[in-house]
Amino acid sequence: MGSVALKNIRKSYGAVEVLHGIDLDIQDGEFTVLVGPSGCGKSTLLRSIAGLETISNGDIAIDGTVINSLVPKDRDIAMVFQNYALYPHMSVAKNMGFSLRLAKEPQDRIDSKVRAAAEILDLTALLDRYPRQLSGGQRQRVAMGRAIVRDPKVFLFDEPLSNLDAKLRVQMRSEIKELHQRLKTTTIYVTHDQIEAMTMADRIVVMRGGHVEQIGTPLELYDNPASVFVAGFIGSPAMNFLPARNSDGSLQVGKGENLGPSPVSLRNGREVIVGFRPEDIRLSDGGLPAKVALIEPTGAETQLTLRTTEGNGVIMTTRERIAHSVGDAVHVAVTPGKLHCFDTETELSLTGSVQ
Amino acid sequence: MLKSDRILAYALILPVVAAVLAFVVGPTYNVATLSLTQVVMGMERGFGTLSNFEALAADPVFGLVLKNTAIWILGGTFLCVTVGLGVGTFLAIDSRMTGWLRALILLPWVLPDVVTAMAWKWMLHGQVGIIGQTLQSWGFSEGAISFMGDPNLVMWTLVVVLIWRKMPLVALILCAAIRSVPDDQIEAARMDGANAFERFRFVTLPNIAFSLTAVTVISMIWITAEFALPWIMTGGGPANASQIMATYIYQQSFEFFNWGVASAMSVINLVMLASIVALYLYINRRSWSSEGSK
Numbered sequence: 001m002g003s004v005a006l007k008n009i010r011k012s013y014g015a016v017e018v019l020h021g022i023d024l025d026i027q028d029g030e031f032t033v034l035v036g037p038s039g040c041g042k043s044t045l046l047r048s049i050a051g052l053e054t055i056s057n058g059d060i061a062i063d064g065t066v067i068n069s070l071v072p073k074d075r076d077i078a079m080v081f082q083n084y085a086l087y088p089h090m091s092v093a094k095n096m097g098f099s100l101r102l103a104k105e106p107q108d109r110i111d112s113k114v115r116a117a118a119e120i121l122d123l124t125a126l127l128d129r130y131p132r133q134l135s136g137g138q139r140q141r142v143a144m145g146r147a148i149v150r151d152p153k154v155f156l157f158d159e160p161l162s163n164l165d166a167k168l169r170v171q172m173r174s175e176i177k178e179l180h181q182r183l184k185t186t187t188i189y190v191t192h193d194q195i196e197a198m199t200m201a202d203r204i205v206v207m208r209g210g211h212v213e214q215i216g217t218p219l220e221l222y223d224n225p226a227s228v229f230v231a232g233f234i235g236s237p238a239m240n241f242l243p244a245r246n247s248d249g250s251l252q253v254g255k256g257e258n259l260g261p262s263p264v265s266l267r268n269g270r271e272v273i274v275g276f277r278p279e280d281i282r283l284s285d286g287g288l289p290a291k292v293a294l295i296e297p298t299g300a301e302t303q304l305t306l307r308t309t310e311g312n313g314v315i316m317t318t319r320e321r322i323a324h325s326v327g328d329a330v331h332v333a334v335t336p337g338k339l340h341c342f343d344t345e346t347e348l349s350l351t352g353s354v355q
Numbered sequence: 356m357l358k359s360d361r362i363l364a365y366a367l368i369l370p371v372v373a374a375v376l377a378f379v380v381g382p383t384y385n386v387a388t389l390s391l392t393q394v395v396m397g398m399e400r401g402f403g404t405l406s407n408f409e410a411l412a413a414d415p416v417f418g419l420v421l422k423n424t425a426i427w428i429l430g431g432t433f434l435c436v437t438v439g440l441g442v443g444t445f446l447a448i449d450s451r452m453t454g455w456l457r458a459l460i461l462l463p464w465v466l467p468d469v470v471t472a473m474a475w476k477w478m479l480h481g482q483v484g485i486i487g488q489t490l491q492s493w494g495f496s497e498g499a500i501s502f503m504g505d506p507n508l509v510m511w512t513l514v515v516v517l518i519w520r521k522m523p524l525v526a527l528i529l530c531a532a533i534r535s536v537p538d539d540q541i542e543a544a545r546m547d548g549a550n551a552f553e554r555f556r557f558v559t560l561p562n563i564a565f566s567l568t569a570v571t572v573i574s575m576i577w578i579t580a581e582f583a584l585p586w587i588m589t590g591g592g593p594a595n596a597s598q599i600m601a602t603y604i605y606q607q608s609f610e611f612f613n614w615g616v617a618s619a620m621s622v623i624n625l626v627m628l629a630s631i632v633a634l635y636l637y638i639n640r641r642s643w644s645s646e647g648s649k
Contacts, residue, residue: 052542073548085539089561098557099547146547 002076002153002186003028003063004049010057011044018044020210021058026203028063029184031177035197036207037233045207046156046190050079062153078147079156083163084139086131086146093118093127096145117148120179137168144179155180157189161196173199194234198222206230228273228347231340237278237303237315239340244274251339254310257288260334264341264350272350273342278303278315280338283324287333290314292324306332383625390618407619414616416595416603424600426510427585431517431578436571438518439525444555446526447533457530460523472587475516479503479588503589506596513585513597520584521577525570532566533559572635579628600624 004026011019019041026032034042047053049060051072059066067075078099086095094101096117097110105113118124121141131139140160147155157176161169177200180187191197197204198218206213206221206229214226218234225231231239244251244259246266251259251274259274266272293313294305302322306314316332324330341350392402411417446453446460463471478486481501490496502512536559544554560567582601585591591598591606598606600620608617 050546052545072545077546079543079546081539081543083537083539085537085543087540087543087558087561089564098544098549102548102553146543150547 004154004186004188005061005064006045006049006058007061008058009045009048009055009060011041011048011053012056017056018210019048019055022210022212024205024212024215026186026188028186031180031187031189031200031202032205033189033191033197033201033203034205034207035191035194035233036213038192039209040207041210042190042192042207043158046079046158046188049154049188050077050156051075052079076153077156078150078152078154079158080140080143080147080160082159084131084143086139086142088131090130091127092123092129092131092134092142092145095131095142096149098146099150113149114145117145120148120182121145136164137172140164140172141175144176148179148183153186155185155187157187159191160189161191162193169196176200195236198234204234206233224349224351225275225340226349228275228342231275231342231349235277237317239275239277240281240314241273241275241342242308242312242314243344244272246270246272251341253288254308259288260336260339262341263337263339266341266350271344273344273347275340275342276334276338278317280335281314281316281332282318282335283316283330284333285331287331288314289329289331292326292328292330295322295324295326297322306330386618386621386625389614390622392615392618394613394615407615410616411619411623416598417620419595420598420600420603423510423596423598426514427517427599428575428578430511431514431521432571432575434514434518435522435525435574435578436567439522439570439574440529440567442522442526443529443533444559446530457527460526463520463523468583469587471516471520472584475519476503476588479512479516503597504593506593509589509593509597513588516588517578517581517584521574521581525574528566528570529563532563536562568638569635572631572638575631576628576635579624579631 004024006022006024009019009022010017022041022045024032034045036042044053048055051067051070055068060068062075062077087098090098093111093114097114100110100113114127115124118127121144123138123141123145126134126138126142131142134142143160160176161172164172173196176189189196189200201218203215204218204221205215208229214221214230216224221230221234225234225239228241232241242253242259244253246252246262246268247256248268249262249265251262251272253259253274259276288308290306290308292304293307296303296305301317301319304316304318304322304324306316308314314332342348343350388402390407391404393400393404393406442460446457466474478484479502481487481499481504484502487496487500487502490500491498501508503509540558540562541554544558549557580601582605585597585599586602586605589597591602595603601624604617604620604624607613607620
């Protein structure tokens with residue numbers, strides 16, 4: 001059991017406020033990912049939940065009990081650090097059993113818990129090794145083992161994969177996800193990598209500048225981003241944005257090229273930001289004229305960078321083979337129903353279905 | 356390699372080799388032979404005798420010197436490192452005050468040995484010393500305290516002054532070591548439920564173990580080599596109660612001209628120092644090799 005409720009969390013360093021009132025409810029067993037660019041406050045929020053930072057205002061509750069004033073060890077939370085934070089002078093088994101040893105548990109219980117955790121993480125053969133003798137991925141697993149043996153209510157992960165190389169990162173990503181499906185422990189996971197967020201999360205919390213920008217399942221965020229920021233942050237390559245104008249219910253860019261019907265009803269002549277994902281456009285006979293600026297084949301897909309007559313860059317991905325070459329004049333059309341509309345001033349989505 | 360290159364190479368290292376021969380190897384050889392030579396009234400009287408060592412063994416003062424030297428080196432090193440560790444831990448705390456203190460604490464180091472010794476000698480003077488008078492006026496003592504006149508007190512008084520002088524650098528080195536302990540390890544220990552003492556004992560101490568051994572051995576060497584402080588403050592007195600190896604060697608050679616006996620003691624001193632250095636090198640090498648791939 002471990003539901004987490006955050007109410008109006010504020011945190012200041014002197015006069016600088018870094019968290020501006022965060023509200024968040026996390027269900028028991030949920031895998032929540034906090035994602036955002038560096039400096040958005042996601043790590044600070046995680047460390048506040050852990051008790052490593054004191055909050056200036058608000059309430060943190062686990063299972064309905066406010067834990068603001070509790071020291072980290074009394075919060076029943078385990079944390080996995082970015083640099084693993086293994087104790088270099090202790091063997092793997094000692095590292096994993098350290099919290100139990102501090103809790104004065106009998107040695108045979110420590111041993112059996114450590115062995116159980118080691119089995120889950122495939123670390124049994126490494127129990128007598130020292131951290132310096134392990135690879136990055138193994139160290140990461142030991143760090144997770146240290147969290148598992150405590151059987152806490154909540155797991156916290158602070159960018160745990162950012163020190164690993166790309167291949168290992170993908171592997172550890174699925175290992176962490178599998179572990180969560182097996183243990184069903186409430187997990188809060190911080191990352192700046194939107195792919196990690198998309199692939200692992202039950203729910204994603206997108207943060208920016210100390211605010212929560214949007215909360216939702218990965219596909220909700222992808223299909224219905226609440227702002228230009230979320231739309232641009234989630235998805236790779238990022239969503240294309242163009243300045244557009246409403247003309248009798250259809251959105252026009254540039255010198256009046258029609259992109260398609262507006263997803264929302266707008267005042268005639270209203271200026272908006274229109275967004276569409278790279279996979280939602282295709283080459284066609286009519287539509288937006290552009291020049292091919294770059295062709296990047298990745299095998300399964302080909303990514304085209306196009307430049308409109310106004311000089312705006314548009315990225316397009318396609319699974320079809322491209323016969324064009326750089327400099328060719330082409331026309332692109334947006335798949336019907338795939339246009340997103342944002343306010344020019346607030347950059348918030350104008351699409352009604354979004355929260 | 357060309358022949359001219361080889362000559363050039365030898366020519367280039369010649370000054371250093373010559374200096375080492377003249378100032379290290381030569382005197383060492385000299386002292387070693389002298390320790391096996393009987394000297395009477397400054398005159399050499401026959402080589403190839405252990406009589407100097409025998410004389411030392413029979414000398415009742417030498418036993419006292421060994422005991423005092425043990426207090427000086429072992430007690431001094433132990434207190435220097437433990438007090439230094441305590442002060443270093445305090446200085447490692449982040450605050451404006453510790454920032455200033457970190458700079459100020461080195462003051463004892465910038466004073467010359469002689470100045471330190473003279474200042475403390477006056478402050479600890481039995482009749483007019485400010486420390487004794489203050490303690491007396493606060494009611495800690497009935498009469499005057501003779502810090503350097505009391506054979507039971509004098510050695511420890513010297514050790515206290517020694518700590519005052521040598522501890523700051525030890526504290527600074529350990530402070531730097533403590534500050535370099537990764538924060539996330541400390542935080543992980545907090546998450547694991549370690550209180551402040553447990554974090555120090557199980558995380559900080561093992562992380563600074565290398566600096567701690569190094570600084571222990573280095574202080575031991577410093578303290579063994581320290582001469583001016585005890586010599587100026589007490590001259591080995593009263594009645595040899597604060598006579599240590601360094602001062603006794605000096606006294607035997609330059610006051611009594613017992614070159615042979617003094618040399619014998621120097622040899623013993625050298626062997627002791629060499630074994631400390633060997634220990635240091637051994638620990639050093641072991642910890643480097645165990646670092647391995649990090």
